Amino acid sequence: MISAVSNRETLFSQLPKKSAILVQSGEELIRNRDVEFPFRPHSDFFYLTGFNEPDSLLLMSNIDGEDVSTIFVRSKDLQQEIWQGRRLGVEDAAETLQVEQAAPIEELDEHLPELLSGIEQIFVSFSDFAEWMEILAPVIDSLKKQVRKGIDSPVGVMDLDSLLHEQRVIKTEPEIDAMRKAAQISVQGHLAAMRVAANAKTEREVQIALETDFYRDGGERVAFNSICASGENACILHYTENTSLLEPNALLLVDAGAEYQGYAGDITHTYPPSGKFSEAQAALYSLVLKAQQAVIEMVKPGVLYGDLHQTTLRILTEGLIELGILQGDLETLLEEKAYMDFFMHGTGHWLGMDVHDVGVYKIDGEWRPLQAGMVLTVEPGLYISDRHQHVDAKWHNIGIRIEDDVLVTADGHEVLSEGLPRTVAEIETWFAEQAK
DSSP: OOOHHHHHHHHHHHSOTTEEEEEEOOOOOEEETTEEOOOOOOHHHHHHHOOOOSSOEEEEEEETTEEEEEEEEOOOOHHHHHHHOOOOOHHHHHHHHTOSEEEEGGGHHHHHHHHHTTOOEEEEOGGGHHHHHHHHHHHHHHHHTTGGGTOOOOOEEEETHHHHHHHHHSOOHHHHHHHHHHHHHHHHHHHHHHHHHTTOSBHHHHHHHHHHHHHHTTOOEESSOOEEEEGGGGGSTTOOOOOSBOOTTSOEEEEEOEEETTEEOOEEEEEOTTSOOOHHHHHHHHHHHHHHHHHHHHOSTTOBHHHHHHHHHHHHHHHHHHTTSSOSOHHHHHHHTGGGGTOOSOSOOBOSSSSSOOSOSEETTEEOBOOTTOEEEEOOEEEEOTTOTTSOGGGTTEEEEOBEEEEEOSSSEEETTOOSOOSHHHHHHHHHHHTO
């Protein structure tokens, strides 16, 4: 089981003396009139508490060498719980969440000055700096007015991200187990989508099959808005309408992942629902797969993150020259970034509680080396639409992305999302077997 207590202990070990950390769960957002969007707590908050109620706040403080965690939660309210669902309440919060003390969020303004008295540095996420200043400004002002009473007030507000987000980049074994599960739930959903796609009429039918299987296999929610893009729609990187008819002879690009215990799966699979690639589709697909597999094979501790992308660019550019889509010298085309017409995104990203997970990619201006415990996606692609009038029409409206979730291990890597047919032959064979 993932341990919020262990996560807090690790963070406390990095916290300077006389410091405090503040993290909020977030609040429910209105979808329309009095209907809310489904609530998901801020990932930092969930990582440190395992708690998923809105309007909550965690204070971690270190005074006199003692680590103390205080959770502020909503009070029990029978009328609200009848309408909106059960609340943990203050009385059970400390024991349930394994923190030292709990208080009502409604009394935050009353308790915060006392709890921050004697604190020299306050760590909050600068991503929400303006919001935190609204909360902290009156507290700090109140404490400063009590200096003559011998009360020390904070002298610095620091960015929590540099501590917490770097901690989140390296996954613990319980986190890795959750990510394996999220990835495999995602794999099964993609297989369910393939089974439906063969006879589906619309992109939406594929999405329904995909997400139904996520929930059936234990997924808690989708990790991001599912992309089910047929034909020319696959050339729109974040296409999420999923309302078009499936084109009989077009490729279908499905980019989707399930969330499990707060951790995201993220897989992209591209295939012909007809079960048969055209010659042009097969050529481009095989090129993208060649780049993806080459990059995955590179993944191990010590490899620079930026080198993964450079490998992708070289393989794709070389392949586009061989197919006649690009003309010229390889090195010159790479220098001129000629590939940008057809491949305009990165080769991957960190993966964890957020699908585009936290953590920097460069340290002191240099690409960081991979370390055991990191999880990243590998997702090269090619997108050739009919706007590319200088390209032979046989390549038009072919969008391909191939994405897997990869764990960096002590001596190499593990593909967490293993289990999908990936080569042209494997995909065509899979569809043929399903038709029997």
